[in-house]
Amino acid sequence: MAQAAVSTSDRLPSPPASPLAARRGASPLSLLKLAVQRREATVIIVTIGAVIYFSLRASSFYSVANVIVMVQYIAPIMVIGAGEVLMLVLAEIDLSAGQVYLTSPWFTYWFWSAGVPLGLAIAIALVLSSAIGLINGLFTVRLGVPSLIVTLGTLYAFFGLVLVKSNYTQEQTPGTTGNFGKIFGIGSWSTILWGLLLTAVIWVLLKRTRFGLHTTASGGNPLAAAEAGIPVARVKVWCFIIIAFAAGFMGILDAIRIGSMNPGNSGLDIVLSPIVAAVIGGTALTGGRATVLGTVIGAIFLGILEDGLNIIGVQASWFYFFEGVIILIAMAANVQLGQLAAKLRR
Amino acid sequence: MSTTALPSTPPVGPAATEVILRAENIHKRFGAVVALRGVDLELHRGEVLGLVGDNGAGKSTLVKILCGFLRPDAGRIFVEGREVSFHSVKDARAHGIETVYQDLALVPQLTVYENLFLNREITWLGRLGFLARRHMRALARQYLEDIKVNVPDLEAEVEMLSGGQRQAIAVARATRLNAKILLLDEPLAAMGAKESALIMELVRDLSARGVSMIVIDHNYAHLFALCDRLNVIQQGKVTVDTKVADTSVEELTELMVSAFRRQLQAGQEALGEISVDGS
Ligand SMILES: Nc1ncnc2c1ncn2[C@@H]1O[C@H](COP(=O)(O)OP(=O)(O)OP(=O)(O)O)[C@@H](O)[C@H]1O
Ligand SMILES: [Mg+2]
Numbered sequence: 001m002a003q004a005a006v007s008t009s010d011r012l013p014s015p016p017a018s019p020l021a022a023r024r025g026a027s028p029l030s031l032l033k034l035a036v037q038r039r040e041a042t043v044i045i046v047t048i049g050a051v052i053y054f055s056l057r058a059s060s061f062y063s064v065a066n067v068i069v070m071v072q073y074i075a076p077i078m079v080i081g082a083g084e085v086l087m088l089v090l091a092e093i094d095l096s097a098g099q100v101y102l103t104s105p106w107f108t109y110w111f112w113s114a115g116v117p118l119g120l121a122i123a124i125a126l127v128l129s130s131a132i133g134l135i136n137g138l139f140t141v142r143l144g145v146p147s148l149i150v151t152l153g154t155l156y157a158f159f160g161l162v163l164v165k166s167n168y169t170q171e172q173t174p175g176t177t178g179n180f181g182k183i184f185g186i187g188s189w190s191t192i193l194w195g196l197l198l199t200a201v202i203w204v205l206l207k208r209t210r211f212g213l214h215t216t217a218s219g220g221n222p223l224a225a226a227e228a229g230i231p232v233a234r235v236k237v238w239c240f241i242i243i244a245f246a247a248g249f250m251g252i253l254d255a256i257r258i259g260s261m262n263p264g265n266s267g268l269d270i271v272l273s274p275i276v277a278a279v280i281g282g283t284a285l286t287g288g289r290a291t292v293l294g295t296v297i298g299a300i301f302l303g304i305l306e307d308g309l310n311i312i313g314v315q316a317s318w319f320y321f322f323e324g325v326i327i328l329i330a331m332a333a334n335v336q337l338g339q340l341a342a343k344l345r346r
Numbered sequence: 347m348s349t350t351a352l353p354s355t356p357p358v359g360p361a362a363t364e365v366i367l368r369a370e371n372i373h374k375r376f377g378a379v380v381a382l383r384g385v386d387l388e389l390h391r392g393e394v395l396g397l398v399g400d401n402g403a404g405k406s407t408l409v410k411i412l413c414g415f416l417r418p419d420a421g422r423i424f425v426e427g428r429e430v431s432f433h434s435v436k437d438a439r440a441h442g443i444e445t446v447y448q449d450l451a452l453v454p455q456l457t458v459y460e461n462l463f464l465n466r467e468i469t470w471l472g473r474l475g476f477l478a479r480r481h482m483r484a485l486a487r488q489y490l491e492d493i494k495v496n497v498p499d500l501e502a503e504v505e506m507l508s509g510g511q512r513q514a515i516a517v518a519r520a521t522r523l524n525a526k527i528l529l530l531d532e533p534l535a536a537m538g539a540k541e542s543a544l545i546m547e548l549v550r551d552l553s554a555r556g557v558s559m560i561v562i563d564h565n566y567a568h569l570f571a572l573c574d575r576l577n578v579i580q581q582g583k584v585t586v587d588t589k590v591a592d593t594s595v596e597e598l599t600e601l602m603v604s605a606f607r608r609q610l611q612a613g614q615e616a617l618g619e620i621s622v623d624g625s
Contacts, residue, residue: 208476208477209469209475209476209477210467210469210475210476210477213456213460213464213467213477214465216453216455216456217453217456217464217465220453220454220455220456221451221452221453221454221455223449223451224449224450224451224452224453224464225453225464225465226415227415227435227445227447227449227451228435228451228464228465229434229435229436229439229465230464230465288453288454288455288456289455
């Protein structure tokens with residue numbers, strides 16, 4: 001029915017029916033359209049499936065203690081994932097953000113152990129984290145090195161730096177005591193609340209501000225953005241700085257929460273999971289299209305998967321296997337649904 | 347100097363005499379490609395100046411220099427008699443110069459109204475501010491209605507629009523804020539007859555309101571209908587400068603062909619010299 005209506009109006013000289021007009025209709029087909037056109041559709045379905053599955057398999061899944069474990073896992077992935085949305089919308093990527101997350105507590109520690117007051121040491125660490133973003137940005141826009149390679153470089157450089165400077169030894173995180181510690185990481189809900197705040201800031205920035213619109217334009221059609229007078233290079237550099245700052249901040253919180261810092265702790269988890277969250281959430285790698293909400297759900301999904309497998313007693317490393325499978329399934333679904341959506345538009 | 351000035355009647359009325367935009371000896375090269383080799387051009391106040399020339403002649407490059415997007419390697423630009431130096435599109439805009447680029451400069455993933463206001467957003471709290479979307483939508487709707495441009499939906503992504511509709515948005519963006527000088531690089535390229543007529547009417551309307559324009563088009567019928575004066579660009583130079591009233595499609599074609607022959611000859615002579623040198 002609706003299909004027929006759309007195709008006739010296409011043939012008429014009058015303007016074709018808009019997707020919004022189609023949304024207003026309540027036919028089953030337009031509901032399908034709505035589902036297909038929302039980029040978050042896949043990840044929402046997969047996440048609901050995972051919740052149902054794990055809550056049937058393990059009664060402890062819904063316990064407060066377990067939810068706290070989950071959200072603490074989710075928080076940094078969500079924030080860095082939101083930062084990756086800024087990158088992906090620019091058709092860039094930041095592989096180093098996870099390493100910035102791991103490095104910034106070390107920055108803090110080095111300055112603090114050299115006698116700098118803790119608050120100042122943290123501030124310096126955040127500035128240095130942002131500086132890594134600045135380096136990433138400048139190499140990308142000024143020297144024309146693809147960001148994939150630039151950030152691979154900074155990832156390795158700082159991984160090595162931390163290993164050497166720490167003498168391969170684990171250290172206690174400073175600042176784990178008192179109200180300070182509670183607010184900045186130790187309180188059960190501390191990291192997720194900070195995480196939600198930072199993610200919300202990034203979401204507002206991207207969707208509600210002029211800067212966000214310029215970011216989307218710079219990724220969607222860089223030449224058009226430049227021709228409209230948008231300083232594309234500057235916009236990009238700022239986004240590199242924002243993700244690095246956010247990663248550095250979450251890194252400090254998590255180091256305080258955990259209480260210790262491990263120099264070799266550069267698992268796949270924090271380096272790649274945020275990117276996974278962003279792409280299974282429905283953000284395209286080609287630029288111009290992004291969903292922070294999808295990324296948040298993507299991060300929640302990863303948290304549920306990791307935790308759920310854990311509590312039903314599956315060997316921990318199966319997590320990576322399933323994460324891989326889900327990447328393949330979700331991406332295939334995103335691409336196929338995207339093509340279907342494009343077809344329905346016509 | 348190599349400009350073939352046709353016998354032209356003295357300019358009519360005082361308005362026609364005032365030069366609002368002047369380019370002097372503009373040079374531009376892209377690596378080994380010389381796009382412009384000494385362009386001289388004058389645009390009079392209230393005039394519609396047509397630019398014709400083969401593909402790759404340098405028309406778009408000239409427009410991009412005049413609108414501040416590209417910087418010339420050499421040459422000077424004057425707006426209303428005063429020399430200017432554009433470091434960005436913004437500088438040119440500050441002088442009232444607006445552009446419709448040949449590639450339209452639209453972002454397919456953004457909506458109609460977002461494109462219409464791209465880098466001209468209305469915000470709360472200034473530069474980094476929050477987008478006043480409702481305000482922009484209302485203004486966009488009003489303006490598109492005023493100029494009778496028909497787009498299905500302001501919220502539609504530009505990606506979903508037809509080529510002609512996109513072109514209309516690009517034109518609307520350039521004309522929305524009272525520009526003094528409009529540079530239109532093939533504004534009718536993807537348009538059907540009806541939409542072309544609409545845009546041509548808009549151009550005439552703006553011209554009647556005193557906006558000065560440079561229009562690039564490959565279609566002589568459009569140019570003869572729209573323009574007061576025509577400049578032919580060939581291989582990075584203005585070779586013909588004529589009033590539309592003083593010429594005809596046939597004559598212009600003839601002029602372009604003969605200019606082409608001259609250049610071909612010059613080229614052969616140059617080649618001859620090289621072979622003489624080489625032997
Ligand atoms: N950014 C660029 N980099 C390299 N070469 C360029 C660039 N822009 C233009 N050129 C070259 O400069 C010359 C002039 O191009 P331009 O786009 O100005 O031609 P045009 O007259 O607008 O042609 P058309 O009618 O096809 O639009 C061409 O040889 C083109 O290949
Ligand atoms: Mg051109």
